Amino acid sequence: MRKLALSDEILMQVEKPARYIGNEVNAVMKDKNKIKVRFAMCFPDVYEIGMSHLGIQIIYDMLNRFDDVWCERVYSPWTDLDAVMRRENIKLFALESQDAIQNFDFLGITLQYEMCYTNILQVLDLSGIPFLSKDRTEADPIVIGGGPCTYNPEPICDFFDLFYIGEGETQYRTLIDLYEKYKDEQKSRAWFLENAAKIPGIYVPSLYEVSYHEDGTIKERKALAPNIPDVIVKEMVTDVSDTYYPMKPVVPFIKVTQDRVVLEIQRGCIRGCRFCQAGQLYRPVRERDVDVLKEYAVKMLENTGHEEISLSSLSSSDYSKLPELIDFLIEECNKRKINISLPSLRIDAFSLDVMNKVQDVKKSSLTFAPEAGSQRLRNVINKGLTEEVILNGAKLAFEGGWTRVKLYFMLGLPFETEEDIKGIGDLSNKIAAVFYETVPKEKRNGRVQIVASTSFFIPKPFTPFQWAPQCRKEEFLDKAYLTRKSITEQLNQKSIKYNWHEADVSVLEGIMARGDRKINQVILKAYEMGCVYDAWSEYYKNDVWMQAFEACEVDPDFYTVRERHDDEIFPWDFLDCGVTKEFLLREWKKAQQETVTPNCRMQCQGCGASRFGTGVCFEEKEGLS
Amino acid sequence: MKVRIKFSKEGPVKFIGHLDVMRYFQKAIRRADIDIAYSTGFSPHQIMSFASPLSVGHESSGEYFDIELNSITDTEDIKNRLNAVMTEGIKILKVAVLDEGEGNAMASVAAADYLVRFSDKILLPDDWKEKLSAYYEQEHIPVMKQTKKSEKEIDLKEGIYKLQIRDDGIFMQLDAGSGSNVKPGFVLEHFFSTIDVQLPEFPFRVRRLETYRRTKKGKLMPLIS
Incomplete structure (x- = not known):
């Protein structure tokens, strides 16, 4: 039986000890003596969150298919265990072998949201790995970052030796071969990093120097080593039907956020909403073959025993073979008594019919994401959802028996006016009115429930809104109050509930999202002052963060409320996600003119992603065939 | 028909709580492709009854649960199929068909x-x-x-x-x-x-x-x- 890193006494005193014992079904065990490279894959948040992430499962599966590599998992210890580990000087360990991370060859950290940045430092700290790349030696693991936040890695670049830019399936083998050469031939760490920087998609921050103008904006970026690229192009899987996918994902003992089989049906999105980062980063849209998906679904259900399967993509309704796939799943899942969960479907006759088959209408709610309250502002953000479509969808749904509707909006979008915000109340009210018009009194079971939620808009790199100023906390809150007021003034206000997101944390997220290298010291300072688990509102300490900015003499406003000039060099401009800056700037101008851009299937906009030679860019266009 | 299953729980899995052990077996039964009966209704669940919850941190070589089956091969086959999908520390020790009218595991303890x-x-x-x-x-x-x-x-x-x-x-x-x-x-x-x-x-x-x-x-x- 495996020996655990933690004693029974410790495991008995912490919450959910199953987070730390490994040994889950489908966890990969290997003989340490028969492998060359030990890889610890980390999601810097608590186990239940980290275990729900598909990307890690894909990389975990891929690396473990390599005979010479053993990939294990590690997550942020929850605050109770964190305290015990510090008190008793216990080093952070990987779940499978329970061995200390310190002795691994690689520590890979996935960066899914900005508010996990202090948890990166927690993981390094508890592992006994120096915080700063420059302080590490040949004895330390190579710390590599991946995931969406690496599209602006600069605020955390001091903590990483490497970043992997783009989809993980393509270059890990090359990187590991280079690592084995570094070890076998006893080369220096500097040798490894310099050579890694020549691998496509690999960014080694220490090999680049950034100089600044007096106003704090970037003047120039210089490579410090010969033959390394000035611009790093993202890595991308060309054929998503012929690549790695975990047929035997790890099945956690405890309930995790995503406790189901996840079937990724496509990558990318054709829509081009101007606030959405994922919609630009993962271009072009690549669909997975429907027969491959059917086979995956069955195999994964058989190998996990999960009772639910969920489709994953940015916009499932745009998957061209969706009806065929859903018919297959409904039949298979009925046979096996498996639930189907269908997120991100556009509400129309087809999706309502499908949902009617797979959900209990009485218990489920319908979700619309208009994102903005008025048609004018929806045109600004290029969200092609009209009021007519929403109201028609709602009418169909109410006729079908649904009585609960969720609405998602953003506040603080560029060029937003008071009228746009009031539109949130108006639209919510109109939906409620549709219910009362559609469903006769005798058929009503209480009133309709409409929940309107707003989040605060945060401009992200590689979006047309990367030039936009972000609101201050006070502005955000004023907008939330105005929204609430607009809802309470409505005729059907008793049927409408309103929730809004916290403002402090949205401001900080904005700083991290568009930050530069000067932010590294602030994150380190905040961590040293006790910030960790910032994504958890009960642990988020805004006042401490603000003290950290002050101590480091870094002005938060520089990153948020400032409007960027068209020709400003952004911290992330040395990365190439496929979409050109010219395209994004064109979209930024069109937003100001309230002009809508057609989606990729309707008309190519020349965003730049077609150079990858695959996906939607090479489909025949509708109506042109 | 009803089948009673005896299992042991040893080592690190002793930190898995009772509800999670139940979830673990629900998934294991699907992996082992055992023809378990489901309740009727919109969200059917497996018909399963555990004898007695075991406290977190305790080990056991005498845990039991009952399941209702639609069809059965034989008890040895069920045992082997379940053992093939178990994780380290949980082992199926015995499987027996219950007599008609025998009380469920929980009520019998x-x-x-x-x-x-x-x-x-x-x-x-x-x-x-x-x-x-x-x-x-x-x-x-x-x-x-x-x-x-x-x-x-x-x-x-x-x-x-x-x-x-x-x-x-x-x-x-x-x-x-x-x-x-x-x-x-x-x-x-x-x-x-x-x-x-x-x-x-x-x-x-x-x-x-x-x-x-x-x-x-x-x-x-x-x-x-």
Whole structure:
């Protein structure tokens, strides 16, 4: 039986000890003596969150298919265990072998949201790995970052030796071969990093120097080593039907956020909403073959025993073979008594019919994401959802028996006016009115429930809104109050509930999202002052963060409320996600003119992603065939 | 038809709580492709009944649950198929078809055997064995027991069927019926309080050895005999 890193006494005193014992079904065990490279894959948040992430499962599966590599998992210890580990000087360990991370060859950290940045430092700290790349030696693991936040890695670049830019399936083998050469031939760490920087998609921050103008904006970026690229192009899987996918994902003992089989049906999105980062980063849209998906679904259900399967993509309704796939799943899942969960479907006759088959209408709610309250502002953000479509969808749904509707909006979008915000109340009210018009009194079971939620808009790199100023906390809150007021003034206000997101944390997220290298010291300072688990509102300490900015003499406003000039060099401009800056700037101008851009299937906009030679860019266009 | 399954739970999986063990077996039954019966309704669930929850941190070689099947190959096949999909530390020991009309696992539980080992952090007096024997020899052991509403005095002795000091720990056979269940830790904590021994946190390592039902004649028999 495996020996655990933690004693029974410790495991008995912490919450959910199953987070730390490994040994889950489908966890990969290997003989340490028969492998060359030990890889610890980390999601810097608590186990239940980290275990729900598909990307890690894909990389975990891929690396473990390599005979010479053993990939294990590690997550942020929850605050109770964190305290015990510090008190008793216990080093952070990987779940499978329970061995200390310190002795691994690689520590890979996935960066899914900005508010996990202090948890990166927690993981390094508890592992006994120096915080700063420059302080590490040949004895330390190579710390590599991946995931969406690496599209602006600069605020955390001091903590990483490497970043992997783009989809993980393509270059890990090359990187590991280079690592084995570094070890076998006893080369220096500097040798490894310099050579890694020549691998496509690999960014080694220490090999680049950034100089600044007096106003704090970037003047120039210089490579410090010969033959390394000035611009790093993202890595991308060309054929998503012929690549790695975990047929035997790890099945956690405890309930995790995503406790189901996840079937990724496509990558990318054709829509081009101007606030959405994922919609630009993962271009072009690549669909997975429907027969491959059917086979995956069955195999994964058989190998996990999960009772639910969920489709994953940015916009499932745009998957061209969706009806065929859903018919297959409904039949298979009925046979096996498996639930189907269908997120991100556009509400129309087809999706309502499908949902009617797979959900209990009485218990489920319908979700619309208009994102903005008025048609004018929806045109600004290029969200092609009209009021007519929403109201028609709602009418169909109410006729079908649904009585609960969720609405998602953003506040603080560029060029937003008071009228746009009031539109949130108006639209919510109109939906409620549709219910009362559609469903006769005798058929009503209480009133309709409409929940309107707003989040605060945060401009992200590689979006047309990367030039936009972000609101201050006070502005955000004023907008939330105005929204609430607009809802309470409505005729059907008793049927409408309103929730809004916290403002402090949205401001900080904005700083991290568009930050530069000067932010590294602030994150380190905040961590040293006790910030960790910032994504958890009960642990988020805004006042401490603000003290950290002050101590480091870094002005938060520089990153948020400032409007960027068209020709400003952004911290992330040395990365190439496929979409050109010219395209994004064109979209930024069109937003100001309230002009809508057609989606990729309707008309190519020349965003730049077609150079990858695959996906939607090479489909025949509708109506042109 | 109903089938009863006996399993053991040892090593690191002892930190998996009861509800998670149930979820674990629901998934395992699907992986093993066992033709289990489901409840009717919009969200069908497997028809499954666990004998007696095991506390987090306790090991066991005598856990039981019942499942309802639509069709059956044979008990050996079910055992093998389940064992093929188990994780380290959980092992299927026996599978038996229940007779028509036999009560479900949970309602049947009458008693259980435990083996308790002490943490080396307990400062044991030299004569603890004599004292424990004397404690058990008493005709009545009156204790105050916390119920949901109030505190009441019970005779703990009625719930202790056997107590033996063995080389490998303290063996106890205790009442495990619903409502009258006695926990092994409770007995030993009470004993140590009567001889004024201060206990550290997590003083005992508990292993359940067997779970019993009571026959019509009043005899204790393992849930699969």
